[in-house]
Amino acid sequence: MADKKLTVAKTGNEAMAEAMRQINPDVVAAYPITPATEIAQIFAGFVADGLVDTEFVTVESEHSAMSATIGAAAAGGRCMTATSSQGLMLMAEMLPIASSLRLPIVMPEVNRTISAPINIHCDHSDTMFVRDSGWMQVYCEDAQEAYDSILMGIKIAEKISLPMMVSTDGFIISHCMANIDLIPDEDVKEYIGKYNPKTWLLNPEKKITVGCLDLQDYYFEHKMVAIDAMRRAKGVIKECCKEFGARFGREYSFFDTYKIEDADIAILAMGSLTGTAKVAVDNMRRAGKKVGLIKMRVFRPFPADELARVVSGLKALAIMDRSDAMSGLEGPLAVETKAALYNNDTKPKIHSYVYGLGGRDVQISELESIYNDMDDLSRAKKKFDENVTYLGVRE
């Protein structure tokens, strides 16, 4: 492997488009939306240049993009699309259809906030809006992770027959250039293999009905099959991450941890913030503070037991949400992490933060002060009036 290593400079969007080129899907149906436009645009270039065999469908909306992708996937193809923000909103009606029809569509998604007010920059409101659509969700820290996650996603999705969205933070990852290691084309081809759907519409040997009417007497049972698939997806993700690590030397999991082993205090976060947080951890460590970081990668299926195990020994935990569900509670990562910990005998003190809405930057110093606040919280030197703090919002 080492002699074939190819290090190149790519933006997040370029990296995801490159992964799509190597996957060479049967069908890609896509509609442009900032900041995900480039993914389909670059891929369309690959189609025009004859670098892929893909049937590229230029559709009139994201609803149609997802519908065409679903149709092509039901017909037995390996199918992809890409979107962001309002585009994902427009796809929303079709997303649970893809998952409950058990179609292994892999979709690069670039996190951008949702309207109103209109804003093109990053937060996780878009993917969090569809977190209950039955799609697996992976949040990436950088372009390398996005590239690897798309490739792994094909394997995972096809094994468990569920769709997956792999997201990067809009502009922060999607448009910033970083060095990434590419896997040679032939190795990707060998790794993902040929897609063999269990059933498909264009198979005259075994005729099937897809998406038929299903009322009181069977809907629950059919839904249960899909629910069970999402529960089993954890095992498949674990196995596929291991295999990817063994093959290509980069091993992932539901979450990555940084200096967590002896930590008393930790931050739990997703996406590009985790890169910033690592610098804050290093600074705090130099000052003698036992702090660490948990970078959540896989939000769906939610790795509740695994997460509970990692955080149960901590004294205090700050949970960082880059979206607010407007639920009157806290952000979704905080709510679900707390639910995961409810039955644990030992759990850390928790305070959650909603940060960076609409693309607002978070500074290293802000994270350091969160670590200090958590330290005080753990020693009962600090009390919060509310369970959640809206980081840096002007009053």
Added chain:
Amino acid sequence: MEKRKLGWKELPDADSIEAGTSAEFKTGDWRSQRPVFHKENCIHCLTCWVVCPDAAIIVEDGKVTGYDYDHCKGCGICANECPVNKGKGKDDVSKRPIIMEDEKKFQK
């Protein structure tokens, strides 16, 4: 006897069902109007067979023989589109091949 209903573990892993199951789903009892066939007036143009949304027109050897009342929902499209009903039968009901009647009359 009613067929035993399957549990979720017995269902196929991905959501697909064998083709043609709508034949087992008897939708005829949704009907409030029933098309009654008068063979002697029919010219077997098969317009009704083309337009029926439920494939409930029974045709044998190119000739209409009657209706599949297990699946006919009584929408009346056949009677509405029948060229004889619209032509000769327009003013003379006795010339019509398809006459819509109240379903209640046929229930025991």
